[in-house]
Structures are given as C-alpha cells and as structure tokens.
Amino acid sequence: MQVHDMENARRTQTLLTARRAGLLGCRRCGAVHAAGTAGCRRCGSALASRDATSLQRVWAWWLAGLLAYIPANIYPMLLTSTFGNTLENTIIGGAIELFQHGSYFVAGVVIFASVMIPIGKFIAIGYLALTIDHPGTARGLERQHLYEVVEFIGRWSMIDVFVVAILAALVQLDFVATINPGIAAVCFALSVAFTMISAQSFDPKSLWDAYEADDT
Amino acid sequence: MPQDRPSRGLPEGAALQPEGLVACPVCDALHREADVPPGAQARCHRCHTVLFAPHLNAMTRIVMLAATAAILMVAAVFFPFLEIDASGLHSRSSVFDAIMAFSRGIMLPLSVAVAALIVVLPLVRFGAIAYALTPMVFGYPPPRHAAAAMRWAEDSQPWAMAEIFVVGVAVALVKVAGLAHVTLGPAFWAFVALVLVTVLKDNIMCKFTIWKTLEERRPS
Structure with missing residues (x-):
C-alpha cells in the first residue's frame, strides 16, 4: 500500500474490485482468495463474493422490528405507583412528563433515543434496501455514510430499556413509590434488536456495486 | 501521529x-x-x-486493558450501584438487582437479555480476546481456537452495551431526582471506568493487523 496522492490516482486509473478481478475478498479480515475458495485462510470465515440472501434477511428483520415497535408505543413502558395510585407511562408519555418537569435535556435524550432513532432507522434501512439497484442521485460515499450512521447509532436506542431496568430495580420503596416495567419494555427491546440484525444483514458491498465503473 | x-x-x-x-x-x-x-x-x-x-505494542496493551476491564466489571456488578432515600425509606441497588428487576413472570426473557448485554457479553468478550492474544504477547504461537475466539469477539461487539447502560443510568437519575434523594455508589464509578477502558481497548485494536498477525504466527 504505497502512499499516493489521491487526486492524481482518481484521475489516472480506475479501481478494480475483487469481484471484477475474479477473486474473493474476505469480509472480515480483507484477505483475498482465488474464486471457489470456501473458507478464509486467515480468519476462517465463510467466503462469498456477494451475500445473495442479504436483502431478504434485511427486509424480514426490518418488518419484525417494525411490528414490535407498534405495541412498544401503545402499551405502558413504566408502571409507577405512588401512595397507592398507579400511573402508566408510555414512551411518549414519559418523555412529555419529563418535559413538563423542566428536564428538557433528558426529555430530548429520551425522545431522540426512543422515537427519532428507531423511526429514522426504519426509513434509512428501507431507503438503502429499495435503492440498492438504482442508486439515483445519492453517491456511493453518501450511502456508505448513511449505512455507517445506522449501524453505529442503532444500539443506542436500548437506553430506554436500561432506564426502565434501573428504575424498576431502584425504586422499590413499598407504599411510597414503586416502579415496575411494562410490557412495552419487552416489545421495545425486541424492536431494537431486530433492527440491529436487519442493519447487520446488509452486505455493504452491494451498496457499491451500482458504481462498479465509478471511481468515487 | x-x-x-x-x-x-x-x-x-x-x-x-x-x-x-x-x-x-x-x-x-x-x-x-x-x-x-x-x-x-x-x-x-x-x-x-x-x-x-x-499501534505500538498493541497486543500487550489490549490484553492488559481486557484484564483491567474484567476486574472492573466484577466490582461494578456486586458493589452497590445507586442508593435512594425518600420519606425515610431507603433502597440500594446493585447492577445485579437491575438485572433481576425483570425476573418476574413474562419479563424473565428481558431479564436474561439485559444481563447478557451489560455483563455476560462484555465479560466473555474480554475473556475471548485475552485467550486469543495472551500467548502471543509472551512470544508463543496463538492457541488452537484463537481464530474462533476472535471471530466471536468481533461479532458480539455491537451487542456489548455497557456504555449505553451508563447513559441509561444518567437518564434514570434525573427521572428519580424529583422523587427521592439519590447517591451514587462505588459500582457506578467502576462502571464508568470500565466504559473508558473498553473504548480505549477498542480504539487500539486493529482487526486487520490482528488477523494478519494470527496467521503469521500460527504453528504450521
């Protein structure tokens, strides 16, 4: 890997992918193999030029995540009992309550992690999967960045599940105040896990295949 | 640089x-x-x-940091994490209690999942990385299942959510702050240190270099 001026390189030569060279590149460790090799000599992973079932799995987990996200918003996430009165809070309801108490920042964190990230993720994965063959206006690098953001940020939605776990463990003061987890906590955790698997099922190389002759 | x-x-x-x-x-x-x-x-x-x-001496540093993280994790799980006082009542909770919070009835699977995400997975990851790399730090060839251990450690990385848990604690603190007086226990600081050590370790871990080194030093 020689150091090379990127601007020059872009102008003077086109890029060769492992697939066009008739070779297989390992997705885990980058080692290159002759076509037809079954397992990577370096890290032992199974080799395939492109993951043919990737898109099916992306959509299956995407749909499962979306289905789990609906009850997660309808049913209560937290059951708070203070002096005998039980209050049921959904995700949105809990955030609104925080907002009314003046905790704008934390309310923002909750809204961001539990509403904006999940919904943004559904849209982003759906967009990437739909436009895989006809990329339209978005360039390879832009779609790559979108994919990286989705993969990085998805796990942070688990914050709300952990908040519920901590509250339920901590606030057990008998009659004065008790907090118990609601069924939405399970649905929400499942939704986050399913969309994480959906994003991981993506074969990032397929995002670049539409630009095979491109040098970007 | x-x-x-x-x-x-x-x-x-x-x-x-x-x-x-x-x-x-x-x-x-x-x-x-x-x-x-x-x-x-x-x-x-x-x-x-x-x-x-x-990175320079990456193997040694990764193994040391993984060992540090494992010790911090044990402290973080069993020492008191948070304590609250309200109307003369007192409650303290460790990470272990937080895990057990869901352990009733239909919530049991969630309890298992939370335990796996914040304690078990990070801990087993530290173990797998130490298993694969420690012999090489001392100049020996990698152990027999080093590649399998490293593959597993890489695959489980997005599911090890200790750092997300710490942010969750901060949000939970604000939520109960109006309800009760909250004190942070030693385990909380152990957990914060654990997150910092984990970030440091993941930053100096270059996957391609590790795979290349594993292949080069494999006994043929």
Missing part, C-alpha cells in the same frame, strides 16, 4: 495473485498489502474505510 494514508487502487488488467492483496470489506476494492508503520493508517482508496491502523 495518526495520519491518513490513502492507499493506491490497482489498475485494471494487472496479473493478480490473491496473496499480498487486500480487499476492502466494505466496497470490495483491491489494494496491495504493505507494511503500515505503527501510528499510521491505511484507508481504502474508494470508500475511505480504515483498513490498517496498527
């Missing part, structure tokens, strides 16, 4: 032997493998993904 080093893409039509080449795991572009000096980075010419980013 980290520095971006875009590596050169290969011209089309060159006679290619798979040995000595690296394919970008993200966009499939081929590059010639070369020695990258510690502290420098080699990025993919096409999509700018970091391919190689070796």
Whole structure:
C-alpha cells in the first residue's frame, strides 16, 4: 500500500474490485482468495463474493422490528405507583412528563433515543434496501455514510430499556413509590434488536456495486 | 501521529495473485498489502474505510486493558450501584438487582437479555480476546481456537452495551431526582471506568493487523 496522492490516482486509473478481478475478498479480515475458495485462510470465515440472501434477511428483520415497535408505543413502558395510585407511562408519555418537569435535556435524550432513532432507522434501512439497484442521485460515499450512521447509532436506542431496568430495580420503596416495567419494555427491546440484525444483514458491498465503473 | 494514508487502487488488467492483496470489506476494492508503520493508517482508496491502523505494542496493551476491564466489571456488578432515600425509606441497588428487576413472570426473557448485554457479553468478550492474544504477547504461537475466539469477539461487539447502560443510568437519575434523594455508589464509578477502558481497548485494536498477525504466527 504505497502512499499516493489521491487526486492524481482518481484521475489516472480506475479501481478494480475483487469481484471484477475474479477473486474473493474476505469480509472480515480483507484477505483475498482465488474464486471457489470456501473458507478464509486467515480468519476462517465463510467466503462469498456477494451475500445473495442479504436483502431478504434485511427486509424480514426490518418488518419484525417494525411490528414490535407498534405495541412498544401503545402499551405502558413504566408502571409507577405512588401512595397507592398507579400511573402508566408510555414512551411518549414519559418523555412529555419529563418535559413538563423542566428536564428538557433528558426529555430530548429520551425522545431522540426512543422515537427519532428507531423511526429514522426504519426509513434509512428501507431507503438503502429499495435503492440498492438504482442508486439515483445519492453517491456511493453518501450511502456508505448513511449505512455507517445506522449501524453505529442503532444500539443506542436500548437506553430506554436500561432506564426502565434501573428504575424498576431502584425504586422499590413499598407504599411510597414503586416502579415496575411494562410490557412495552419487552416489545421495545425486541424492536431494537431486530433492527440491529436487519442493519447487520446488509452486505455493504452491494451498496457499491451500482458504481462498479465509478471511481468515487 | 495518526495520519491518513490513502492507499493506491490497482489498475485494471494487472496479473493478480490473491496473496499480498487486500480487499476492502466494505466496497470490495483491491489494494496491495504493505507494511503500515505503527501510528499510521491505511484507508481504502474508494470508500475511505480504515483498513490498517496498527499501534505500538498493541497486543500487550489490549490484553492488559481486557484484564483491567474484567476486574472492573466484577466490582461494578456486586458493589452497590445507586442508593435512594425518600420519606425515610431507603433502597440500594446493585447492577445485579437491575438485572433481576425483570425476573418476574413474562419479563424473565428481558431479564436474561439485559444481563447478557451489560455483563455476560462484555465479560466473555474480554475473556475471548485475552485467550486469543495472551500467548502471543509472551512470544508463543496463538492457541488452537484463537481464530474462533476472535471471530466471536468481533461479532458480539455491537451487542456489548455497557456504555449505553451508563447513559441509561444518567437518564434514570434525573427521572428519580424529583422523587427521592439519590447517591451514587462505588459500582457506578467502576462502571464508568470500565466504559473508558473498553473504548480505549477498542480504539487500539486493529482487526486487520490482528488477523494478519494470527496467521503469521500460527504453528504450521
């Protein structure tokens, strides 16, 4: 890997992918193999030029995540009992309550992690999967960045599940105040896990295949 | 001094032997493998993904940090994490209690999942990394299942959520702050330290370099 001026390189030569060279590149460790090799000599992973079932799995987990996200918003996430009165809070309801108490920042964190990230993720994965063959206006690098953001940020939605776990463990003061987890906590955790698997099922190389002759 | 080093893409039509080449795991572009000096980075010419980013004495540092993280985790699980007082009533909770919070009835699977995400998975990851790399730190060849252990450690990385848990604690603190007086226990600080150590370890861990080293030192 020689150091090379990127601007020059872009102008003077086109890029060769492992697939066009008739070779297989390992997705885990980058080692290159002759076509037809079954397992990577370096890290032992199974080799395939492109993951043919990737898109099916992306959509299956995407749909499962979306289905789990609906009850997660309808049913209560937290059951708070203070002096005998039980209050049921959904995700949105809990955030609104925080907002009314003046905790704008934390309310923002909750809204961001539990509403904006999940919904943004559904849209982003759906967009990437739909436009895989006809990329339209978005360039390879832009779609790559979108994919990286989705993969990085998805796990942070688990914050709300952990908040519920901590509250339920901590606030057990008998009659004065008790907090118990609601069924939405399970649905929400499942939704986050399913969309994480959906994003991981993506074969990032397929995002670049539409630009095979491109040098970007 | 980290520095971006875009590596050169290969011209089309060159006679290619798979040995000595690296394919970008993200966009499939081929590059010639070369020695990258510690502290420098080699990025993919096409999509700018970091391919190689070796660090000086990385193996030793990774193993030490993994061991540190494992010790901190044990402290974080069993020491008191948070304590609250309200209307003369007192409650304290460890991470272990937080895990057990869901352990009633239909919530049991969630309890198992939370335990796996914040304690079990990170801990087993530290173990797997230490198993694969420790012999090499002392100059021995890697153990027999080193590749399997490293593969598992890489796959489970997105599911180890200790750092997300710490942010969750901060949100929970604000939520109960109006309800009761909250004190942070020693386990909370152990957990914060654990997150910092984990981030440090993941930052100096260059996957491609580790795989290359594992292959080179494998007993043939």
